[in-house]
Amino acid sequence: MKNFFLLIAVFIFASCQKEKKEFQPIPVEESVIATNEHEGKKLMETHCYLCHSPNAVENEGRVAPPMIAIKARYIDKEGYTKEEFIAAVALFVENPTEEKAVMYGALKKHGLMPKQAFPEGSVEKIADFMFDYQIEEPTWFKEHWEGHGNENWTQSGKPYKVTEKEKTYADIGLEYALGTKKLLGKNLMESIQQKGTLEALAFCNHQAIPLTDSMATKYNATIKRVSDKNRNPNNKANAEELKYIAQFKKDLATKQEIKPVVIEKGDKIQFYYPIETNTMCLQCHGKPEQIQPEVRTKTLQLYPKDLAIGYSENEVRGIWSITFKK
Incomplete structure (x- = not known):
């Protein structure tokens, strides 16, 4: 049962059963700086960085490997x-399974990535960006990776740099929404991992609104x-x-x-952006037969008029509603 609660979003990609090849790094003379913004970068930051943040520390609070670990394994090591x-990315994300996973250490440590829906073509754009840049x-x-037998490792790809643009209202609203989502998600996942779903309910009841207000x-x-x-009810x-x-x-x-709404x-400025469900959400927000009886009992004790059940994966459970000055 404990392993069930560790189904945290881990980006562990599919492996084809093929002969391992020696990786050929991109020559230095081809490593030019990008001048146009790559859509895959923004998609990666929006859809992946909640769990695969490049800023989380190595052994505390991390719920998934960083995106560079995926790149290093599949591109730099496997070739x-x-x-x-x-x-491989598209195949795994379409329906994650343990049989497709090759990052066994991450799978053991973090659990399997929940199945999620992505906008058409977005996963391919993310992988395209990761490969080229x-x-x-x-x-x-670097020290971690080289300590696992990958000596003298240098990341492949071209340096990525674009001319700074003035932020739009959509950019600002998305920054606020994703920043708050990251804070709530990190604390919720840690609560589930360390104490289980019942304690996570207590966390949501006592801390979700105060944490949201702190970001406001x-x-x-x-x-x-x-x-x-x-x-x-709030x-x-x-x-x-x-x-x-x-x-x-x-x-x-x-x-x-999915594009933000800006009014x-x-x-x-009034900003709206969706909140979507994944496998982890269904422990408390799924269909009645999916929710453990003790979890449902605790939920009704905390929220007697609860309506937030009956969801499946990849559905809109609500939205971010954010107001800020121009």
């Missing part, structure tokens, strides 16, 4: 070609998580929010690219 790497490395990674103070904004099927969506929840549900169901209201 996958670009086409093979993109195919150098990505962020934690300060500890940091960003000088109003930050809410709201839903059409709320658990906490998270009930209003009429405008319900409209955009319905729109995001439609977009996700049809695998459309100018006088001197303020």
Whole structure:
């Protein structure tokens, strides 16, 4: 049962049963600096960095390997070609299984990545970026990787640098939403790993809103998580929010690219972005038959009017509703 609760989002990609090849690094003269923004980079930061952050420390609070570990294993060590790497990533993410995994240490430490839905073509764009360009490395990674028999390792790919652009309101809102999501997600995952789902419920009850408010103070904004099927009465969506929840549900169901909603209201900006479910969420928000009886009993003790159940993977459970000044 403990292993079930460790189903945390771990990006462990598929391996084709093929002969290992010697990796040929990109020649120095080809390592030019990128001048145009690569869509895969932004997609990676949006969809992957919650669990695969390059900033988390090596052994404390990390819930998944950093993205550079995936690149180092598949590209720099195994010698996958670009086409093979993109195919392996897409195959695994489509339906993660232990049989497809090759990063056995990460699988044992963190558990298997939950199945999730991504906008059409986004996984391929992320893999394309990872292959062609150098990505962020934690300060500890080189020593860690070389300590596992990979001496004199240097990351492959071209340096990545683009001209700084002025942030749009969508960029700002997304920064606030993902920053808050990262803080909540990290604390929730640690609670599940260390104490189990029942204690994670207590964490949500006591800490979710205060932590959200702390990020609102940091960003000088109003930050809410709201839903059409709320658990906490304070998270009930209003009429405008319900409209955009319905729109995001439609977009996700049809695998459309999810784009933030930005509305100018006088001197303020109203920003909306979806909150999506994965396997971990279903421990408390799944269908009644999926939820452990003791978990459901505890939930109703904390939230007698709870509506936030009945979900499957990859559904919109609510939205970020964020207001900030222009």
